[in-house]
Amino acid sequence: MAKNIFSGLENLGFDNIDDMSLYKKKEEEAESDTNKDAKEQLNPAALLYDRTVVCPVCGNTYKAKAVKTSSYRIVKKHSDFFIDYSVINPYFYDVWLCNVCGYAAMKADYNKVREIQKENIQKTISLKWHGRTYPEVYDVNIAIERYKLALLNYTVMEADSSKKAMACLKIAWMYRILNDSDTEMIFLEKALEGFNYAYSNERFPIYNMDKYTLMYLIAELNRRTGNYDEALLWFSNVITTVGVEQKLKEKARDQKDLIREKLQQKGNIDNQNQDIASSEAPKKKGFFSRFF
């Protein structure tokens, strides 16, 4: 315990002031003021509002959480169109879920359900759905759960490949937020598979992407998942196709350069390894032979 700064005054009658703190009151006031400011700024609930949604599968009316458009800030745009947001993350609120029947979809797709698809959802999802209570404010793990529920619904509905691919891409992004790159890769690969199919089998626009933008995205997903040959081919298509806007061509060139750099580095390392292997092989032979 710190020495009492008022020691020496006991004889004057002040013998019971051990727990008196010099600055305590001011510190507490300052702290509570800061907390109040931070709370006001960082209270995500204040940045949300309720949107009334009618479930197209069971007809239930419910409130879906929506983010006020003025509330989030863009920090960074990634080369596969993922956006880093600050203040609040709109991706977390992208999936709407009917708690009565379990139908879930990204809000862009929510009302696009055909009769046969409704039946599939009722037979497969609704019968198993127990209901789920979510907190008022969602986090990345809740977002992953909700995107996966949407993906499950798309699968049961036999929805277009592009829908499943987009859900997979967004799940990959959520794992990027969590720095879980292994799981991110799994979902990027699934997204790529779906977009490849959608590219030649679906009508454009696909989620506001024209043919050339999807061409670029397929290239970039190939790059991110390490399929460099495929990526170079798709990027070259973007660059050489007439009618592609200049900005997208520039992006494709940048990403192509990244692959070249990577391959060059790899080439250098391989060469170095070869050099080391050839110069050190005689010396190390004895060392390695002990293991084999």
Ligand SMILES: [Zn+2]
């Ligand atoms: Zn419903």
